[in-house]
Amino acid sequence: MSFFKYIKDSLWTILYFIGVICTINLILISSTALNKSIGDILYMNILIFSISLLFLILHYIKWKNSYKNFRNALYNKEDIDDFLPNGEKLEQVLIRETIDFKNEEKLRETKELKEDLEEINDYITKWVHEIKIPLSVCELIADKIEEEELYDISEELRGELERINFLTNQVLYTSRASSYSEDFAIEEINLYTLVKSVIKNNMNSFISKKIEVEMDNLDFSVFADSKWTFYVLDQIINNACKYTDMHGKIKIFAREDEESIKLFIKDNGMGIPPKDIERIFDRGFTGDNGRKTTKSTGMGLYICKKIASRLNFNIEVSSQVSQYTEFKITFYKIADYFNVTKM
Structure with a gap:
C-alpha cells in the first residue's frame, strides 16, 4: 500500500487530530494577548506538525513491514499460511481467523468432492468389469459365426468388439488418472x-486394414509402470491404425543414447495438419482428422501426456500431411526415475 493510500485510510484519525489542535489554538488565542502570543502559537503548531508527521511516517513504515511478507505472498500467489501477521491487533486477528475459516471450508469442500469422485470411480470400475462379460459372450458369438463360414460378418463384429473394448479401457484409465499416484509401480520393462x-491387443485392426507392422531394435529395458505404459502405447498404436489407410505400414523401433532410450512409432497415414499438431495433447481436442474419420473423444492423447509427465518420460510428435506421423517416447535412464517416487 502506498503512503497516500495509508493517509486516506487514516483520514478520520488525522481529522480528529487537526480538530484537537485547532481547538487548542482557539483557546490560546482567546485567552491571551494576540500580539504577544502569536509567535509562540505558530512555533508550537510547527513543532506539533513536525512531530506528528514524523510519527505518521514511522508508523507507516512499521505497519507496512508487518504486512510486507503477507502482501508479497498474495501477489506472488504463494502459500500465505506461513506469512500471516502474528500480532494481536484486531485487524491481524481477523485476518488469521478469516484464513483459518476459509481453509476449513475448502477442506470440507475438498473432502466432499473427493468422496463424490471416489464413488464415481468405483461405479466406473465396476461397470467396466461388468461390461467385459457381454463382450466375452460376443467374442464367442463371433467364433460361432466363423464356424458358419460367415467370415465378413465375423470380421466386422470382431472389429467393433475391439473398438468397444478399447473405449471401455479408456474410460477405466481416465477415471483412474486423477488418482494415478496411488496406483503405480516402477519396474524394469522389456520394450x-x-x-x-x-x-496383439490391436491385431484385429491390423488384419482388417491389412496394415504391415515392422519392429526393429526393441530389445531394451526401461524403468516405468507396465500397466500405464501399456496404456500409452496402446493409445498411440491404436491411433496409428485408425488414421492409416488400407495396406499401410507402421514401423516401431528404438534408439539408445547416454541419457535415454527413445521409442519411435511411425505410420504412413494421413498425417496431422500443422495447425493441429501443437494441440493434439490438449484435453478434448479432436482436430480435423478426428472429425473426418470416426467420432473421437479427444481424451486419449491428453491422458497419455498426463501419465508421461507423472512417470517422468516424454512424448513428442512430428508429422507431415499425407506422408507420415511419428511419435517419439523418451524413457530416461534409471537415475531420473527417482523423481517419480517424490510425486
Whole structure:
C-alpha cells in the first residue's frame, strides 16, 4: 500500500487530530494577548506538525513491514499460511481467523468432492468389469459365426468388439488418472515384450486394414509402470491404425543414447495438419482428422501426456500431411526415475 493510500485510510484519525489542535489554538488565542502570543502559537503548531508527521511516517513504515511478507505472498500467489501477521491487533486477528475459516471450508469442500469422485470411480470400475462379460459372450458369438463360414460378418463384429473394448479401457484409465499416484509401480520393462503385447491387443485392426507392422531394435529395458505404459502405447498404436489407410505400414523401433532410450512409432497415414499438431495433447481436442474419420473423444492423447509427465518420460510428435506421423517416447535412464517416487 502506498503512503497516500495509508493517509486516506487514516483520514478520520488525522481529522480528529487537526480538530484537537485547532481547538487548542482557539483557546490560546482567546485567552491571551494576540500580539504577544502569536509567535509562540505558530512555533508550537510547527513543532506539533513536525512531530506528528514524523510519527505518521514511522508508523507507516512499521505497519507496512508487518504486512510486507503477507502482501508479497498474495501477489506472488504463494502459500500465505506461513506469512500471516502474528500480532494481536484486531485487524491481524481477523485476518488469521478469516484464513483459518476459509481453509476449513475448502477442506470440507475438498473432502466432499473427493468422496463424490471416489464413488464415481468405483461405479466406473465396476461397470467396466461388468461390461467385459457381454463382450466375452460376443467374442464367442463371433467364433460361432466363423464356424458358419460367415467370415465378413465375423470380421466386422470382431472389429467393433475391439473398438468397444478399447473405449471401455479408456474410460477405466481416465477415471483412474486423477488418482494415478496411488496406483503405480516402477519396474524394469522389456520394450519388445511390451510392444508385442500392444500389437496383439490391436491385431484385429491390423488384419482388417491389412496394415504391415515392422519392429526393429526393441530389445531394451526401461524403468516405468507396465500397466500405464501399456496404456500409452496402446493409445498411440491404436491411433496409428485408425488414421492409416488400407495396406499401410507402421514401423516401431528404438534408439539408445547416454541419457535415454527413445521409442519411435511411425505410420504412413494421413498425417496431422500443422495447425493441429501443437494441440493434439490438449484435453478434448479432436482436430480435423478426428472429425473426418470416426467420432473421437479427444481424451486419449491428453491422458497419455498426463501419465508421461507423472512417470517422468516424454512424448513428442512430428508429422507431415499425407506422408507420415511419428511419435517419439523418451524413457530416461534409471537415475531420473527417482523423481517419480517424490510425486
